[in-house]
Amino acid sequence: MDRRQERASSAQIEPPEVARLRHRLALSVTYLTGVTVLALLALSYAGVAITLSRPALWGLLAGNVAVAVFVAKAPVLGRNALPVLAAFAIAFVTPDPYVHHQVAPSLFLPAIFALLVADDWLVGASLFFTIAGFVIRGGVRSPYLHPELLVVASLAAVVLVAAHRLRLGLYTRLAMSERRTRAIAAATDDVVLILRPDGAVLKPTFVGEASKRVLGREPDEIAAMTLRELVHGEDRARVGQVLDDVRAGEPHPVAVEFRAMHSDGDPRWVNARVINMLSDPDVAGVLITLRDVTEVRHVQQELERRLAHQALHDPLTGLANRRLLLEEANDRLAALREGGAPFCLLFCDLDRFKVVNDSLGHEVGDRLLADVAARLISTLRPDDLASRFGGDEFVILLPSTTADAAYAIASRIVDAFRAPFEVAKQKLHLQVSVGVVAARAGHETAESILRDADVAMYRAKEAGRDRAEVFEPEMGARVSRRHELEQSLRRAIAQRELTVHYQPKYRLRDGAIDGFEALVRWTDPLRGTIGPNEFVPLAEETGLVVPLGLFVLEEACRWFIGWRREHDVEEARIAVNLSGRQLQDPGLADDISRVLAHTGIDPSCVQLEVTESVAMTNAAANIETLRQLRGLGPSIAVDDFGTGYSSLAYLRRLPVDTLKIDRAFIASLERGSEDESIVRFLLSLAKTLGLRTVAEGIETADQLEVLADLGCDAGQGFLLGRPSPAAEALRVPLVADIPGKSLRRAARALRAITTPTPRDV
Missing domain, CATH: 3.30.70.270 (Reverse transcriptase/Diguanylate cyclase domain)
Incomplete structure (x- = not known):
């Protein structure tokens, strides 16, 4: 970049406040010069001897008025012309004896003045214009024609130009930094505040119209307030505690949501990010950014x-x-x-x-x-x-x-x-x-x-x-039948007459098998098939669910080891349900540990499922139990998610890896439906928490396609595969046909791969 381009670039990025300062300086000099010339004219007419003649003074006054108008009407050009005019003027107003006998300090005044108000090339030019003025003026031979003085003047010009360019570089970097900051700020709606250590607003920085939109207040109005005045009364203690923690030395940014008072008297929900920057000399305070989340809050509610x-x-x-x-x-x-x-x-x-x-x-x-x-x-x-x-x-x-x-x-x-x-x-x-x-x-x-x-x-x-x-x-007949059913169930568990069926789960991104869920079934010799909706609640109420659950876990682990032996699918897992009664059993962790060790299964291949409502009942104790179980190696999944209305705070504390979206949200799932919005929210929530998602009860291709498009990780249901006995489950497809042409082609290609024939069990 040549000097002309550099000057143009510097002018473009010069901070507005610097340009305004230079303009004011230029105007001030013209006004001061005009007043001085008027004073000299007054003294001349009063009979005081003046070096300059009256015509010269009137000429200077007229020229100064012209320069003042020029500076006022054309700030940039006028500012640059002023040092040149000053250089010529100084040469002609300096008394001759003074010029003749010593080096006039006035020689450097135009250059120094140019350093303040002119472009960089005028710094040296104004110095040489002064010398030229002394040379061409009449009178005694000027000492400025001496070679040594010209050398000194040249060196002085170089030094002044270097100083000017250094100052210009600082302005340039400052302007570029401010421009970047403004560009970034223009892309956000955040309100930025810097607080004194006592909590008063020290230096508010507002992005665009953010302060007016979020708080309905001008920046100067907020600068005159304390943060306490901006915070809703019910939130002040909580926000104050956060500020105290940050000022006490909290090294990491702290996020807090509270209600900020709008000028209309209504509160606005804001998300605040609080950072300790007391040790930063450029800030020397607590930095707070406020983002309006009122609409988000309403949607969330x-x-x-x-x-x-x-x-x-x-x-x-x-x-x-x-x-x-x-x-x-x-x-x-x-x-x-x-x-x-x-x-x-x-x-x-x-x-x-x-x-x-x-x-x-x-x-x-x-x-x-x-x-x-x-x-x-x-x-x-x-x-x-x-x-x-x-x-x-x-x-x-x-x-x-x-x-x-x-x-x-x-x-x-x-x-x-x-x-x-x-x-x-x-x-x-x-x-x-x-x-x-x-x-x-x-x-x-x-x-x-x-x-x-x-x-x-x-x-x-x-x-x-x-x-x-x-x-x-x-x-009492009903009660009698229930008692008989209880005795039959007790005997069936003891004699291992129950069976376990396995329902496959598939990844929705590529159709690959993701694992199985183990489901218990009972066929009584006298009563025939008894549905799980009948005997599982009975087992839960009578406590038989504890031995029943261990039976299912052991059978599922043994079967899955055989399935893994036939099909080398490393990422697949076997899921087994846990009931509320099992979670209350103090020996649950020891029992599961013994089953895992006895069957020899890799614990990471096992997933324990607990319903959301069960997990949230006596939540503190259940969370501790689930942490113990996870410590044994199995992963934890929350079943029927979305129906238990669990607290998000508790959900964050649950040691879970997977959320299973309840079939109630899938049954009526279609594009544009309310259920789609809820499922989208649940999937987004799971992603935010870093959890995998599995959709239950998929029965139609439309449901499957919507779930795949929404980014659900895996799914199960009658469309993908019904629960089947152990021998049949060994032969379920390893790839499901998921909507999407490319995925269907991939599924067909994978099906074409020859796989070992599963052995009967």
């Missing part, structure tokens, strides 16, 4: 509200779920023991629903259940609480209701269900059997009330269905 609603309500029908019903019943039972109002439970079970569901498909079945819920609501009072308990079972809590009044409501429900339902242009006939029970102070828990209502409901079925029955103590 809305999502949390939705998640809270999902956690307590059935996604298909919109009714309360089992958890909400039991919580409400337990609260009312506690009040009843203290003399509160009576209440009743109705246990409703649909007759013939399974036939309709199996013959017409799940989609029709789901629409029918939604219509059933609407019809139930139409028969109830505003304060009654209806819940879907699972499958085709509904439980209704009737507050401030006697048994007789409850029976009347139950009969009304039975009558309402005698009218056909119209779904998919078909008329479907359903009946309902209802069990009625009045809560008593003698009931230990809501589950015991529910058990009596269940007994009454089965009595209604035995009596011909399509009716309601009130619980009576002699209805």
Whole structure:
């Protein structure tokens, strides 16, 4: 870059405040010169002897006025012209004897003046213009023609130019730094504050319109305030504690969210990042950046509200779920023991629903259940609480209701269900059997009330269905069957009559197998197949789930070792469920350690799954238990995530590796749906926490495609593979067909690879 380009570049990046300072200096000099010439003219007319003639003084005054106008109208050109004019003027106003007998200090004044207000080339030029003025003026021979003085003047010019260029370089670097800072600042909406050690705002730096938009205040207004005045009253103690910690020497940036007061009186949620820069001489304070997160906060609160609603309500029908019903019943039972109002439970079970569901498909079945819920609501009072308990079972809590009044409501429900339902242009006939029970102070828990209502409901079925029955103590058949089932389950566990089925999981990015989930199944010699929904809750209630869980873990580990021997897939893992009762068992860690050692499986190949609601029940103790289990080598997964409404603070503390998104969010998943927004949020949350994600209950290709596009890591469901016995599970495909042409081609290519034929087990 030549000097001309360098001067142009320097002028472009010169800080505005420096340019303004130079301009003011130039104007000041012209004004001062004008006043001086006017004074000399006044003295001349007063009779005082003046070296310069009056015409010369009038000429100087006219020239100075012209220069002043020039500087005012054309700041840059005028500023550069001023040192040249000053150089000529000094040569002609210096008395001749003074010039003749000594080197005039005035020789260097124009150059020094140029150093302040002119461009760099004028620093030397103004010096030589002064010498030229002395040479061409009349009078005695000028000493400035002596060679030694010209050499000294040249050296002085070089030194002054070097000083000017050094100063210009400092200005350039400062301007470039400020320009970079402004460019970065322009790209953000953050408000930047530097605080004194006492908390007062020392130097506010506001990016664009950030201060006005975030706080509705001008920078000068904020500079006159303390941080305490900006913070909402309820948040001051918390923010003050953070500042105290930072000032005390906290070396790392600290993030805190609080409400900052807007000028309109409404608070704005801001995310503050606090950094200790007291030791930095350029800052000498605490640096705080404020980012407006009000909208993000509102979105988060809305999502949390939705998640809270999902956690307590059935996604298909919109009714309360089992958890909400039991919580409400337990609260009312506690009040009843203290003399509160009576209440009743109705246990409703649909007759013939399974036939309709199996013959017409799940989609029709789901629409029918939604219509059933609407019809139930139409028969109830505003304060009654209806819940879907699972499958085709509904439980209704009737507050401030006697048994007789409850029976009347139950009969009304039975009558309402005698009218056909119209779904998919078909008329479907359903009946309902209802069990009625009045809560008593003698009931230990809501589950015991529910058990009596269940007994009454089965009595209604035995009596011909399509009716309601009130619980009576002699209805012991249901209890008897439960006792017999418990004994049979105890024997089946002891004699290892249960079997374990295995459902595959696949990675959604490439379709490769990700592992299996072990699921227990029971076929009783007398009763036939008994569903897990029936015997697993019984095992949980009776404590049999502890030996049952160890049986499943041992069988799954042995089977997986054989599967790994046949298929060399290093990343796959076998997942086994843990129940709440197992987590409460103090010997759980020792039992699992013995099974892992006994089977010889690599512990890292095992994943232990616990539901979100179980993990959050007695959370502190469960977190410690899960940490012990993870210390043994297995990874931990949170099952049915999104339904338990866990605290994000607790979720961060859980020693988990994987989140399994509950099938309730997958069942109605489609593009643009509310469930897609929730699933997207859950996946984003998992990614933020560094956790893998697995989607449960994938049954359609559309669901699979949406999940793959959203970035879900893995999935399982009937579409990808049903639970199958051990021998069949050995032969499940190692690659699933995931939506996307390239992935499907990769899947077909991998399937074409010859793999060893699994051995029968």
